[in-house]
Amino acid sequence: MGYSHHIAHFNTGLKAEEHLIGLLGRHHFLSGFRTYKKALSEITTDVTKQHPSAIDRPAYLDLYNQFGKGESYREFLRGTTLFGVYEPFIPDGIEVNGQTLLMPYQAYTQRYLNDWRYCPRCVEEDIEEGTMPFFRREHQLPAMTLCHKHQERLLVLCKECHQQDKELEKYSYPAGTTCKYCSCDLEPIDSFVNTDILWVQQSMLRLMRGEVEILPLSELKQLYQSQLGITQYCGGFTVSGRNMNQLAQRDFDNYFDPRVFRALFNNCDGNASLKRPPALNLHNVIFKEGVVFSPVVHLLIIRMLFGDIDNIPSVS
Ligand SMILES: [Zn+2]
Numbered sequence: 287m288g289y290s291h292h293i294a295h296f297n298t299g300l301k302a303e304e305h306l307i308g309l310l311g312r313h314h315f316l317s318g319f320r321t322y323k324k325a326l327s328e329i330t331t332d333v334t335k336q337h338p339s340a341i342d343r344p345a346y347l348d349l350y351n352q353f354g355k356g357e358s359y360r361e362f363l364r365g366t367t368l369f370g371v372y373e374p375f376i377p378d379g380i381e382v383n384g385q386t387l388l389m390p391y392q393a394y395t396q397r398y399l400n401d402w403r404y405c406p407r408c409v410e411e412d413i414e415e416g417t418m419p420f421f422r423r424e425h426q427l428p429a430m431t432l433c434h435k436h437q438e439r440l441l442v443l444c445k446e447c448h449q450q451d452k453e454l455e456k457y458s459y460p461a462g463t464t465c466k467y468c469s470c471d472l473e474p475i476d477s478f479v480n481t482d483i484l485w486v487q488q489s490m491l492r493l494m495r496g497e498v499e500i501l502p503l504s505e506l507k508q509l510y511q512s513q514l515g516i517t518q519y520c521g522g523f524t525v526s527g528r529n530m531n532q533l534a535q536r537d538f539d540n541y542f543d544p545r546v547f548r549a550l551f552n553n554c555d556g557n558a559s560l561k562r563p564p565a566l567n568l569h570n571v572i573f574k575e576g577v578v579f580s581p582v583v584h585l586l587i588i589r590m591l592f593g594d595i596d597n598i599p600s601v602s
């Protein structure tokens with residue numbers, strides 16, 4: 287694990303809106319060490335896959351031990367990472383204690399989930415204020431394509447010259463609108479928006495800020511099951527059970543504009559008969575155990591069934 291028994295020398299502090307892992311990138315840059323791993327050697331050994339989307343990981347615990355101010359570990363994560371959007375959807379039995387890397391189920395199927403995103407206007411403002419540009423948590427939320435402050439399309443780090451999975455380790459902080467390595471213009475990310483996508487984005491912000499109360503996950507899944515009429519696969523489906531499941535899935539697949547799925551997931555339309563990505567298999571969402579489904583998946587189901595997260599009925 288890390289070196290939590292002593293306080294490392296940090297040459298930079300965490301900013302109010304900053305993602306915890308973004309701090310490590312900046313620390314690397316300011317340290318003068320060439321490699322990320324070496325720069326962090328007194329802080330953490332958890333230096334690979336520095337994606338913004340990790341729900342829990344040893345580096346978070348190591349930073350909690352450095353920066354925590356008496357709050358619980360979960361409170362710390364809510365204030366510094368995307369934990370608030372994942373927390374309502376973590377099943378009982380999955381520990382959040384900084385011991386292992388916990389990622390959302392099939393994270394690779396969700397567009398931009400593992401990319402560090404930033405807004406060019408926010409970067410300009412940072413520079414005007416004499417601050418080194420930093421990665422905001424809001425921009426790293428699942429499904430987020432626009433700046434919550436400027437409504438500007440977000441940018442991602444250069445795809446032309448990055449090494450696979452090395453983005454933060456290489457870039458350290460948000461660039462401007464051109465790549466600082468190969469000088470190519472950075473393209474804004476693809477951002478189809480309609481009322482459903484904007485609703486998902488707004489709901490993500492509310493979840494992250496702790497503005498929403500959601501039913502315990504086990505009750506939420508019961509509601510999905512009863513509302514959708516989906517039955518458990520138990521050594522084989524009955525004919526009616528299979529039909530019910532297929533109808534529910536088809537209703538769901540057709541509920542949204544297909545562009546919504548394409549905007550949110552990488553692997554849509556992989557097969558002409560399948561509009562949705564596998565992560566949106568309703569049967570899995572309801573019955574699969576031991577994984578954390580993305581809040582995007584839950585929000586889409588909630589959108590279809592109840593319209594809004596504020597309208598979820600209680601289980602009777
Ligand atoms: Zn902005």
Ligand SMILES: [Zn+2]
Pocket residue numbers: 444445446447448465466467468469470
């Ligand atoms: Zn480049």
